[in-house]
Amino acid sequence: MASPDQDLAPVLDKDGVRLTVDDALATVTLTNPAKRNAQSPALWRALTEAGRLLPGSVRVVVLRGEGRSFSAGLDRQMFTPEGIPGEPTFTDLARRDDAGLDAAIAEFQEAFTWWRRSDIVSVAAVQGHAIGAGFQLALACDLRVVADDVQFAMRETSLGIVPDLTGTHPLVGLVGYARALEICATGRFVGAEESVTSGLANLAVPGSQLDEAVRDLAVALLAAPRDAVVETKALLRGAVDRTYDEQRAAERAAQARRLRDLAGVGE
Numbered sequence: 001m002a003s004p005d006q007d008l009a010p011v012l013d014k015d016g017v018r019l020t021v022d023d024a025l026a027t028v029t030l031t032n033p034a035k036r037n038a039q040s041p042a043l044w045r046a047l048t049e050a051g052r053l054l055p056g057s058v059r060v061v062v063l064r065g066e067g068r069s070f071s072a073g074l075d076r077q078m079f080t081p082e083g084i085p086g087e088p089t090f091t092d093l094a095r096r097d098d099a100g101l102d103a104a105i106a107e108f109q110e111a112f113t114w115w116r117r118s119d120i121v122s123v124a125a126v127q128g129h130a131i132g133a134g135f136q137l138a139l140a141c142d143l144r145v146v147a148d149d150v151q152f153a154m155r156e157t158s159l160g161i162v163p164d165l166t167g168t169h170p171l172v173g174l175v176g177y178a179r180a181l182e183i184c185a186t187g188r189f190v191g192a193e194e195s196v197t198s199g200l201a202n203l204a205v206p207g208s209q210l211d212e213a214v215r216d217l218a219v220a221l222l223a224a225p226r227d228a229v230v231e232t233k234a235l236l237r238g239a240v241d242r243t244y245d246e247q248r249a250a251e252r253a254a255q256a257r258r259l260r261d262l263a264g265v266g267e
Contacts, residue, residue, distance in 0.1 A: 008020040008021070008022055008027075011050075011053050012046065012049060012050050012053055013031075014046050014049075015040075015042040015043050015045065015046040016030060016031050016032040016037065016040075016042075016043045016046065017029070017030065017031065017043060017046035017047055017049075017050055018031050019050040019053060019054075021054070021055055021057075021058060023057060024057055024058060024059040024060060024222055025058070025059070025060050025061075025062065025218055025222070026054055026055075026058045026060070026061045026062070027061070027062045027063075027064065028047070028050050028061060028062070028063045028064070029063075029064050029065070029066060030043075030063075030064070030065040030066060030070070030071055031066050032066075033065070033066040033067020033068070033069075034067075035072075035075065036067065036068070036069040036071065036072035036128075036129060037065040037066070037067065037069060037070065037071040037072065037134070038071070038072055038073065038074065038075040038076070039071060039073065039074055039075060039133045039134065039137070040074075040075045040077075040078065040084055040087065041084070041087045041088075041108065042084075042086075042087070043111075044107075044108050044110070044111035044112075045111070047111035047112075047137075048110045048111045048114070051111075051114035051115075051117075052114075054120070058120060059119075059120060059121065059221070059222055059226055059229070060120065060121050060122075060123065060218045060221050060222055061115065061120050061121075061122045061123070061141075062122075062123050062124075062125060062214055062218060063115070063122060063123070063124045063125065063137070063138075063141055064124075064125040064211075064214075065125075065126075065127070065128075065134075067128075068127070068128045069127070069128035069129040069130070069134075070124075070125075070126040070127055070128055070129065070130040070134055070137075070138065070150075071129070071130055071131070071133065071134030071137060071138075072129045072131050072134060073129075073131040073132030073133045073134050073135075073155065074132055074133050078090065079159075088104070105164055108164075108165060109164070109165055109166050111137075111165075112136060112137060112140040112165050112166040112167075113140070113166060115140040115141045115142070116140070116141075116142060116237070118230055118233055118234050118237070119230055121142050121143065121221050121229065121233065122140075122141040122142045122143070123141060123142065123143045123144070123145060123214055123217060123218065123221075124137070124138040124140075124141040124143070124144045124145070125145055125210055125211070125214040126138050126144055126145070126146045126147065126150050126152075126201075127146070127147035127149060127150060127207055127210055128147070128149055128150065128151065129151050129153075130150065130151065130152050130153075131151070131152075131153045131154075131155055132153070132154060132155045132156055132163070133165055135152050135153060135154050135167060136154075136163060136165040136166060136167030137165070138152070139166075139167045139170040139171055139174075140165075140166055140167070140170070142233070143202050143217070144195070144200065144201045144202060145201065145202060145203045145204075145205065145210065145213050145214050145217060146192050146195055146196075146201040146203070146204045146205075146210075147192070147204070147205065147206065147207035147210045148192045148204055148205065148206050148207060149192070149207055150191065150192050150195060150201075150204070151189045151190070151191060152183075152189065152190040152191075152195060152200065153183075153187055153188065153189045153190065154167070154171075154183055154184045154187060155187045156184070157184050157185055157187060158187040163184060168180070168184075171183070171184075173240065174198070174199045174200055175198045175199055175200060179198060192204040202217075203217075227258065227261060228258060231254045231257065231258060232254075234254070235247075235250055235251060235254055238250060
């Protein structure tokens, strides 16, 4: 993939993550194609920092990976006895008490949580492999546009662990419990066609058209008034936990806020 943000001065560029901002559009790029954008705790800390550095002007965030793969998952060095220098090994983590282990995983998860903030819409542009942590990072976004060579897979269960980087909730919400269980338990690949038909992806395009398709989607998302998009996103995100009548009430309250705002009338 060509880099649509290559001419912009980065707001952040460290540990395999680059953040650029062009007014209302931010782009977060995974920048280690030689390792297929493998993930590590340092990369997760950089992703968390990128979320904190977003200016208030940003409305849409595009997440992309350089090279042939979006992200092939965890850096394999994490599975070795020596691990990654300066980072705790899996054995080190396992030896912590419950509170310490929970805190460590919660810190890792922060890199995956901010993409669904109500004030932004996040779009993952996914090509090639998106495996394990890579799959979960794509799932962290609101929307996904995929290249026709995409290969999603949740391999954690096959390794004797579980998906713990926030991917299980959106996966079940998108494809349902039965298919989510089958995808996770088998670790099989999910390609572009199934991604779209199952609801994992909004759109699949040839790889050469991925950047253009994501740019077109970003432009369309930016066309509507910001406050209306924020309110609509909040309505839709909360719908799954509300009854039908509760959702009707939420719609009325949101519309009242919008009408008063448009009319300049205080509540």
